Amino acid sequence: MSTQPTKTLCPYCGVGCGLEVSPPAQPGKATHRDSEGKPMWKVQGDRTHPSSQGMVCVKGATIAESLDKDRLKYPMIRASLDEPFRRATWEEAFTLIVDRIKTVQSTLGSDGICMYGSGQFQTEDYYIAQKLMKGCLGTNNFDANSRLCMSSAVAGYIQSLGSDGPPTCYDDLEQTDCAFLIGTNAAECHPIAFNRLRKYHKKNKNVKLIVVDPRRTTTAEAADLYLGIRPGTDIDLLNGIAYLLMEWGHLNSVFIDECTSGFPQYAEVIRHYPPQIVAERCGIRIDELETAARYWSESQRVLSLWSMGMNQSSEGTAKVRSLINLHLMTAQIGKPGAGPFSLTGQPNAMGGREAGGLANLLPGYRLVKNPEHRRDIEQFWGLPEGRIAPEVGLTAWDMITGLETGIVGLLWVAATNPAVSMPDIERTKAALRRSPFTVYQDAYYPTETAAYAHVLLPAAQWGEKTGAMTNSERVVTLCPAFREPPGQAKPDWEIFAEVGCRLGFAEQFPFENSAQVYAEFVQITRDRVCDMTGLSHERLAEQGPTQWPYPEGQPIAQINKRLYTDWRFPTPDGRARFGAHHAKGLAEPPDPNYPFVLTTGRLYGHWHTLTRTGRIDKIVKMHPNPFIEIHPRDAKKLDIVEGMRIEVRSRRGMARFPAKVTQAIAPGTVFVPMHWGELWGDKTEANALTHPEACPSSLQPELKACAVQLIPLPEDGTLSETETIEQSDSIAIAFAPRSAIATRS
Ligand SMILES: Nc1nc2c(c(=O)[nH]1)N[C@H]1C(S)=C(S)[C@@H](COP(=O)(O)OP(=O)(O)OC[C@H]3O[C@@H](n4cnc5c(=O)[nH]c(N)nc54)[C@H](O)[C@@H]3O)O[C@H]1N2
Ligand SMILES: Nc1nc2c(c(=O)[nH]1)N[C@H]1C(S)=C(S)[C@@H](COP(=O)(O)OP(=O)(O)OC[C@H]3O[C@@H](n4cnc5c(=O)[nH]c(N)nc54)[C@H](O)[C@@H]3O)O[C@H]1N2
Numbered sequence: 001m002s003t004q005p006t007k008t009l010c011p012y013c014g015v016g017c018g019l020e021v022s023p024p025a026q027p028g029k030a031t032h033r034d035s036e037g038k039p040m041w042k043v044q045g046d047r048t049h050p051s052s053q054g055m056v057c058v059k060g061a062t063i064a065e066s067l068d069k070d071r072l073k074y075p076m077i078r079a080s081l082d083e084p085f086r087r088a089t090w091e092e093a094f095t096l097i098v099d100r101i102k103t104v105q106s107t108l109g110s111d112g113i114c115m116y117g118s119g120q121f122q123t124e125d126y127y128i129a130q131k132l133m134k135g136c137l138g139t140n141n142f143d144a145n146s147r148l149c150m151s152s153a154v155a156g157y158i159q160s161l162g163s164d165g166p167p168t169c170y171d172d173l174e175q176t177d178c179a180f181l182i183g184t185n186a187a188e189c190h191p192i193a194f195n196r197l198r199k200y201h202k203k204n205k206n207v208k209l210i211v212v213d214p215r216r217t218t219t220a221e222a223a224d225l226y227l228g229i230r231p232g233t234d235i236d237l238l239n240g241i242a243y244l245l246m247e248w249g250h251l252n253s254v255f256i257d258e259c260t261s262g263f264p265q266y267a268e269v270i271r272h273y274p275p276q277i278v279a280e281r282c283g284i285r286i287d288e289l290e291t292a293a294r295y296w297s298e299s300q301r302v303l304s305l306w307s308m309g310m311n312q313s314s315e316g317t318a319k320v321r322s323l324i325n326l327h328l329m330t331a332q333i334g335k336p337g338a339g340p341f342s343l344t345g346q347p348n349a350m351g352g353r354e355a356g357g358l359a360n361l362l363p364g365y366r367l368v369k370n371p372e373h374r375r376d377i378e379q380f381w382g383l384p385e386g387r388i389a390p391e392v393g394l395t396a397w398d399m400i401t402g403l404e405t406g407i408v409g410l411l412w413v414a415a416t417n418p419a420v421s422m423p424d425i426e427r428t429k430a431a432l433r434r435s436p437f438t439v440y441q442d443a444y445y446p447t448e449t450a451a452y453a454h455v456l457l458p459a460a461q462w463g464e465k466t467g468a469m470t471n472s473e474r475v476v477t478l479c480p481a482f483r484e485p486p487g488q489a490k491p492d493w494e495i496f497a498e499v500g501c502r503l504g505f506a507e508q509f510p511f512e513n514s515a516q517v518y519a520e521f522v523q524i525t526r527d528r529v530c531d532m533t534g535l536s537h538e539r540l541a542e543q544g545p546t547q548w549p550y551p552e553g554q555p556i557a558q559i560n561k562r563l564y565t566d567w568r569f570p571t572p573d574g575r576a577r578f579g580a581h582h583a584k585g586l587a588e589p590p591d592p593n594y595p596f597v598l599t600t601g602r603l604y605g606h607w608h609t610l611t612r613t614g615r616i617d618k619i620v621k622m623h624p625n626p627f628i629e630i631h632p633r634d635a636k637k638l639d640i641v642e643g644m645r646i647e648v649r650s651r652r653g654m655a656r657f658p659a660k661v662t663q664a665i666a667p668g669t670v671f672v673p674m675h676w677g678e679l680w681g682d683k684t685e686a687n688a689l690t691h692p693e694a695c696p697s698s699l700q701p702e703l704k705a706c707a708v709q710l711i712p713l714p715e716d717g718t719l720s721e722t723e724t725i726e727q728s729d730s731i732a733i734a735f736a737p738r739s740a741i742a743t744r745s
């Protein structure tokens with residue numbers, strides 16, 4: 001399609017690096033080819049992109065190699081999951097879906113219909129999905145994989161600061177005196193943002209870098225102070241730092257008095273976190289804790305960065321709020337080099353939040369529970385008052401349990417692979433098998449979730465549709481189509497809009513292209529924290545990536561890169577709120593039978609469920625297989641040596657991995673990567689082991705910790721059930737029960 005280089009955004013992580021993509025053949029140049037010799041698009045960093053300044057990591061650099069492999073090209077249909085798919089026309093697929101929606105509406109009501117989407121949608125896809133589900137159908141049952149990812153950050157920001165939205169920007173990485181990284185392996189998962197920090201840190205010897213993670217990750221290697229805390233003890237640590245700041249008098253009382261509320265209740269909580277108790281619970285030394293607090297107290301500007309080690313927790317929102325508390329007590333917010341900064345996982349999870357893409361949200365950073373917000377949106381969409389349901393819709397995990405109980409009659413999954421990425425995967429799969437009707441809209445085939453679909457819809461992916469994406473620092477980049485979608489694949493928003501029209505809502509979906517969709521969407525952000533009424537596809541094409549807030553008429557030179565620089569917050573009284581939270585610990589702590597804590601996460605080269613990176617030679621060579629990390633001390637106790645196959649069991653399931661014996665993991669904790677689903681390995685699913693217990697506030701599941709036992713396998717085969725051993729015989733529990741350590745008031 002395009003014969004010129006196209007400036008766009010990397011479709012992987014939330015760093016949001018700018019890419020320049022050139023066609024395989026260009027006049028006067030040799031044709032660019034992949035490892036098999038096939039012509040391939042050429043990708044390089046875009047030097048003009050403000051967020052990445054020309055840098056890319058291995059994922060961005062190799063993206064083109066996945067574009068033509070194993071693509072889903074045509075709609076496919078089958079009457080039941082036991083039958084093979086047959087190719088169908090779009091007409092047939094649309095007719096079937098619309099009929100089923102009407103049937104479910106007449107039997108279960110609109111709330112029997114669910115859509116599960118993704119931070120890999122473009123903003124236009126997200127927006128049209130909200131209009132269809134929450135507006136036209138009147139059900140809030142739209143949730144996204146961001147429920148498993150950013151929802152604790154969203155809830156934390158809203159509760160503490162009055163609105164969602166990271167208040168910081170990447171320039172802060174190069175202006176801070178102290179970077180506090182907690183629950184984030186940014187070196188592997190947000191490599192280009194981390195590179196900016198690492199370079200600056202190397203050059204400026206007085207700048208401090210603290211990393212808090214039960215694994216000594218590549219990120220931790222760069223730290224001045226590494227705190228290898230026990231999984232789930234973040235709130236203890238954060239409150240312990242607060243205790244010391246209080247004791248040393250390092251508070252900003254003017255800021256606390258004039259710009260915040262709730263400090264007395266918070267002060268009452270933190271007095272229960274003296275250093276000896278905290279150090280013991282976290283499994284660190286008192287002097288390490290004191291050093292962390294000292295770095296906080298001595299630095300003019302403290303920037304904290306976090307991701308899944310905080311969010312994916314049964315107290316995720318409380319963790320986020322406890323971190324924000326430290327910023328509030330020291331006034332480390334709304335100024336260069338300071339503030340709480342959630343590193344967003346997916347390329348457009350931020351755009352999804354702007355468009356209201358979670359079961360509790362409405363477009364423009366609005367809330368389902370707020371009657372005024374519902375009215376705003378109903379009016380804007382030209383729908384009768386009361387159409388938007390007042391209750392929060394089903395979240396990702398509610399959809400799974402809804403299939404179990406029969407309240408879900410139709411599940412529509414798009415741009416996510418829940419048969420790998422959901423917790424408790426055997427239970428998830430059993431629920432998916434019971435689904436009366438599942439539509440699965442993806443770019444690739446096969447993926448694990450396709451096995452549970454009645455209808456497959458081929459989606460145009462990155463580079464094949466034009467739309468906007470917002471990265472972690474609120475920079476919006478236009479991602480233009482530069483090639484034709486394969487076969488009959490269509491952009492997600494077009495599919496949703498077509499179904500809407502066929503259901504009788506043609507008036508709500510008059511769009512001829514995605515620029516028109518975006519033009520409507522930005523209007524709904526007027527006067528909100530995420531005001532981007534000044535943006536349009538044309539404007540983004542002209543002036544390049546642009547950060548919000550960007551109200552209409554905003555001169556680009558006067559963009560304020562940070563939120564809350566006037567220390568006024570979007571709460572009713574204009575004050576930020578302290579959250580007073582005691583640590584609760586893990587939902588499933590280890591016990592004599594399941595004495596290890598399993599944590600899960602990512603590797604530098606791979607992306608999630610391998611649909612793209614599993615098909616890229618260079619990356620497969622980099623990370624050929626999954627493994628389990630175990631500390632030498634634990635390995636010794638269980639007679640485990642490097643490379644030995646280990647069966648890992650939790651209360652829910654089992655998986656097998658070769659052992660990687662390493663000091664990089666805390667004793668008592670083991671780690672497996674999340675990437676390998678059923679199609680890519682035999683019994684290598686991390687989520688066979690995990691549980692769905694979630695944070696009561698954000699409803700984000702605790703994918704970062706569950707209790708497991710480890711059984712070294714005989715070389716020739718597998719264990720029989722009877723060989724299960726009483727783990728308590730062979731290994732002491734590394735975690736003392738909480739009550740043994742201290743009593744709570
Ligand atoms: N290479 C690569 N990069 C990616 C992705 C990918 O698939 N591959 N995915 C993107 C997405 S969607 C996301 S959400 C991000 C995730 O980015 P990260 O959150 O950085 O990645 P994870 O490996 O999931 O987890 C981060 C760390 O949390 C630690 N952790 C576990 N439990 C605890 C705890 O109780 N407390 C603390 N403090 N830490 C804990 C783990 O040891 C791990 O090192 O990455 C994005 N970038
Ligand atoms: N144990 C464990 N589990 C986890 C996590 C963990 O740390 N540990 N992390 C959780 C987190 S943070 C996340 S974000 C999830 C990620 O989990 P998933 O969302 O399930 O992972 P992906 O492999 O990114 O799936 C995206 C799918 O969208 C398809 N796709 C790509 N572009 C498009 C498009 O434009 N349109 C459509 N329709 N499809 C497209 C891809 O082919 C792929 O199948 O996993 C969660 N699960």
Ligand code: SF4
Nearest residue numbers: 010012013017057060
């Ligand atoms: S850091 Fe993230 S956005 Fe940048 S190139 Fe790598 S995967 Fe893409």
Ligand SMILES: [Mo]
Nearest residue numbers: 148149345346
């Ligand atoms: Mo994520």
